[in-house]
Amino acid sequence: MKRKSQSTTSKFTGFLYPAGAVALLLAVWQGVSMTGWIPGYMLPSPVDICRAFVNDFSNLMGHARVTLTEAFIGLFLGVVTGFVTAVIMDHFPLVKKSVYPLIILTQTIPTVAIAPLLVLWFGYEMTPKIILIVIATFFPVAVGMYDGFQSADPDAIHLLRSMGAGRLAIFRHIKLPGAMTNFFSSLRISAAYSVVGAVISEWLGGFNGLGVYMTRVKKSFSFDKMFAVIFLISAISLALMALVDLAQKWSMPWERAGKKQSVQHTKKGR
Amino acid sequence: MAQLDVQDVKMSFGEKTILEHVNLHVGDKELVSLLGVSGGGKTTLFNVIAGLYRPDHGTVLLDGRDITGTSGHVSYMLQKDLLLPYYTILDNVILPLTIKGMSKKQARETALPHFSTFGLEGTEKQYPGQLSGGMRQRAALLRTYLFSSEIALLDEPFSALDTITKSAMHTWYLDIMEQIHLSTVFITHDIDEAILLSDRICLLTGRPGSITEEITIEESRPRSADFSLQPRFLEYKRRILEKLG
Numbered sequence: 001m002k003r004k005s006q007s008t009t010s011k012f013t014g015f016l017y018p019a020g021a022v023a024l025l026l027a028v029w030q031g032v033s034m035t036g037w038i039p040g041y042m043l044p045s046p047v048d049i050c051r052a053f054v055n056d057f058s059n060l061m062g063h064a065r066v067t068l069t070e071a072f073i074g075l076f077l078g079v080v081t082g083f084v085t086a087v088i089m090d091h092f093p094l095v096k097k098s099v100y101p102l103i104i105l106t107q108t109i110p111t112v113a114i115a116p117l118l119v120l121w122f123g124y125e126m127t128p129k130i131i132l133i134v135i136a137t138f139f140p141v142a143v144g145m146y147d148g149f150q151s152a153d154p155d156a157i158h159l160l161r162s163m164g165a166g167r168l169a170i171f172r173h174i175k176l177p178g179a180m181t182n183f184f185s186s187l188r189i190s191a192a193y194s195v196v197g198a199v200i201s202e203w204l205g206g207f208n209g210l211g212v213y214m215t216r217v218k219k220s221f222s223f224d225k226m227f228a229v230i231f232l233i234s235a236i237s238l239a240l241m242a243l244v245d246l247a248q249k250w251s252m253p254w255e256r257a258g259k260k261q262s263v264q265h266t267k268k269g270r
Numbered sequence: 271m272a273q274l275d276v277q278d279v280k281m282s283f284g285e286k287t288i289l290e291h292v293n294l295h296v297g298d299k300e301l302v303s304l305l306g307v308s309g310g311g312k313t314t315l316f317n318v319i320a321g322l323y324r325p326d327h328g329t330v331l332l333d334g335r336d337i338t339g340t341s342g343h344v345s346y347m348l349q350k351d352l353l354l355p356y357y358t359i360l361d362n363v364i365l366p367l368t369i370k371g372m373s374k375k376q377a378r379e380t381a382l383p384h385f386s387t388f389g390l391e392g393t394e395k396q397y398p399g400q401l402s403g404g405m406r407q408r409a410a411l412l413r414t415y416l417f418s419s420e421i422a423l424l425d426e427p428f429s430a431l432d433t434i435t436k437s438a439m440h441t442w443y444l445d446i447m448e449q450i451h452l453s454t455v456f457i458t459h460d461i462d463e464a465i466l467l468s469d470r471i472c473l474l475t476g477r478p479g480s481i482t483e484e485i486t487i488e489e490s491r492p493r494s495a496d497f498s499l500q501p502r503f504l505e506y507k508r509r510i511l512e513k514l515g
Contacts, residue, residue, distance in 0.1 A: 156352050162320045163366045163417055164342025173365065177356040254356045254397040 044224040049231065052224035059213070060232060066208040067198045068236065070126055074133025075194040079187065081134060082141025089142070090149040090175070091167075107139050111200050119205040129201040129209075136197040137190035144186030148179025181255075184248040191240040199233060272333060272420035272453045273298055274319070274344070279328030281314055282478075288314045290478040292328070294455075296421065301447065301454040303464040303471045304481075305510065311479035312457045316423050319455065320346050332421065342370075345417035349426040351410040353398035359409050360394040366417030381416055387449055388412045389442065404435045408442070415450060425457045440466055441495045448492050465506045466498050473513055483513045 026046050032038060033045030040048065053060065085103070089096035111132060118128035152175050160170050202211025210229055217225040249256065276294040280287065288311040296302045304312050317323045319330055324339035337343045345366065353362045360378060367377035385391050388408050398406055407427060414422050428436045428443075440463065447467075458464050464471050465487055473483040487506060489497055497503055 153352070155348060155350055156354070158322065159346060159348065159352050160365075160369065162322055162341050162344075162346040163369050165369045169369050173354065173369075177354065180356070252356070254399065257397040257400055 041221065041223060044227055048224045049227040052222070053228040053232070056225060056228065060210075060229065063208055063210045063213045064232065064236065067195065067202065067210040070129045070198040070201075070209065071133060071194040071240075073126075074130045074197065075137050075190060077130065078134040078137030078190060078194070079141050082138035082186070082190075083145060085138065085142040086145035086149060086179075087171075089146050096146070103139065103142060106135060111136060111197060112204075115201050115204040118201070124205045124207065129198055129206065132201045133194050133197040136193045140186040140189040140193070141183070144182040145179050148182035149175045152178050180248075180252055184244060184252075187247075188241050188244045191244050192237045195233060195237045195240065274421050274453065274455070275331040275334075276315070276319060277329050277331065279315070279318055279325045279330070280478075281311075281318055281323060281325045287478040289318070289325075289480065291480045292474075294472060294481060296453050296455055299451045299453055300469045301456060301467060303456045303458055303468040304474050305458060305461065305464050305471050305514075306474035306479065307514075308459060310474050310477075312474055313425060315474070315479075316346070316425055316455070316457060319423060320344055343418070344421040344423055345414040347410055347414040347422065347424045347427050349430050351398070351403075351406040353406055353409055353413075355398050358395050358397060359390065359401070362398065363409060363413040363416055366413060381412070384412055384416070388415075388446065402435075403431050404439055407431065407439060411443075411446075415452060420453060422452050422454045423457075424454060426459070427456075428463065429458070429460065436463075437495065443467065444493050444495070461507055461510055462498055465503055465510070466493065466495070471510065473510070475514065485509060485513075 029043075030046050033040065033043065033048075044052070085099075089099065114135065115128070115132055118131055122128040122131065156174050157170055160173060165173070198209065199211040199214065202209035203215055206212050210233055214226065214229050217223075217229065274294070274296040276292055279289055279292040281289040292315060294302070294304075294315075304315065306312055314323065318325050321330075321337060321339055321341035321343060328338075329336055330338045332343055353359070354365070357365070360381060364372075364374070364377035364381045367380060368374055372380070382394070385394060388411065390405070390408055390412060393401060393405065393409065398409070401409065411424075411427065414424070428439050431439060444467065456464070456467060468487050471485045471487065472481045473485075474480070475482045485506065489502065
């Protein structure tokens with residue numbers, strides 16, 4: 001009982017401090033805007049931003065729907081690609097050796113540089129955007145899950161082998177569940193990337209979406225709307241990450257049940 | 271009925287010979303301890319018996335059947351309980367059954383009656399992280415037992431526990447042995463533990479290691495932990511210490 005009340009207290013203060021910091025920041029910002037030190041067209045006040053958000057709400061939501069659709073499809077395909085890549089790399093060390101540097105290489109190319117090429121090749125519709133999101137999101141999942149597979153306890157594998165388990169059973173009972181923590185950490189990153197990736201790809205060509213909205217309001221110097229859409233994108237990313245946390249809690253009940261672990265899947269591996 | 275015979279096993283890794291001329295017989299429902307210094311090849315011998323290593327020379331027979339180099343015949347338990355943290359205790363102990371191809375439902379039905387024998391009532395739906403070290407070793411032993419009720423290899427199963435828990439586990443284990451009748455090979459470096467639990471103690475010594483001495487513990491069953499306080503017990507201990515040099 002005591003432990004429980006302590007944890008609720010720490011949860012509450014854990015929320016209180018950052019919320020306080022944000023509130024303080026907004027108050028200072030509003031204050032600075034109201035004194036007129038910085039002209040409103042350069043830095044709109046929080047209240048102006050809220051007003052812009054409310055006034056343009058239906059328009060924003062229409063664009064958000066397009067962006068979210070792209071992000072979800074891209075994220076889904078990216079996660080599937082990343083998972084398959086990790087399984088193949090774990091299964092065939094030779095493939096891992098040859099392909100891993102290539103995978104790293106895909107991440108060194110700036111997204112903004114690939115996007116116009118993809119638009120050139122695949123047009124202004126959804127395809128190039130989804131491809132870009134897949135490129136951005138498969139990487140954390142592939143690397144995270146591969147590490148998870150590799151850090152499986154060799155003694156546990158030994159034990160299952162002594163029971164006569166084949167590779168599939170070892171994968172199912174040890175490697176896959178052991179990599180779940182890594183999977184969700186990666187998914188959290190990928191979820192954030194998917195929204196940012198969608199917006200970036202929309203900047204460079206498209207008809208709908210928050211990125212398109214962003215370029216339009218930038219061109220008309222409506223900075224209040226610009227900030228409104230920035231906040232909306234942040235909120236969407238945060239909501240997606242919270243969704244991932246929820247999915248993790250739901251699918252890993254043993255994490256809540258006991259803090260001690262008998263088979264230690266150290267995140268760093270050995 | 272289960273008898274294990276290890277005949278003239280030689281095992282080496284590269285240039286290094288770990289085991290040579292190892293002969294071991296385990297009779298039906300007998301508990302044989304392998305006693306020896308760390309790094310003496312006890313675990314290597316276990317891996318040979320479990321079929322995880324194929325010996326350079328020699329055979330492993332289970333009831334006269336040649337099982338050399340094939341796994342899945344004898345069950346195996348280590349110092350680490352190796353319970354999977356993401357499965358409930360019930361799902362952990364049925365793992366060997368489902369791996370053999372039994373349906374999950376049937377495996378659960380097979381396992382449930384044994385929970386009370388092993389003193390694990392009420393833990394079925396708990397996760398390993400919620401149990402104490404001693405309870406987890408019990409669950410690991412149940413898993414071992416469900417895998418094969420014929421031959422069990424126990425590799426220092428209680429050595430990671432604190433002294434008090436360990437001695438409680440010995441009492442518990444002596445009690446269990448009266449009920450489940452398992453032919454067992456037991457690795458330990460704890461002489462007291464070996465004398466208390468074994469029917470026979472084999473000393474694995476030398477480099478490369480071989481079984482140099484066998485001591486039969488002529489103490490009737492059921493034994494109690496009290497045996498370890500008797501002069502007879504100390505006599506055995508003195509003999510073993512002499513043999514180990």
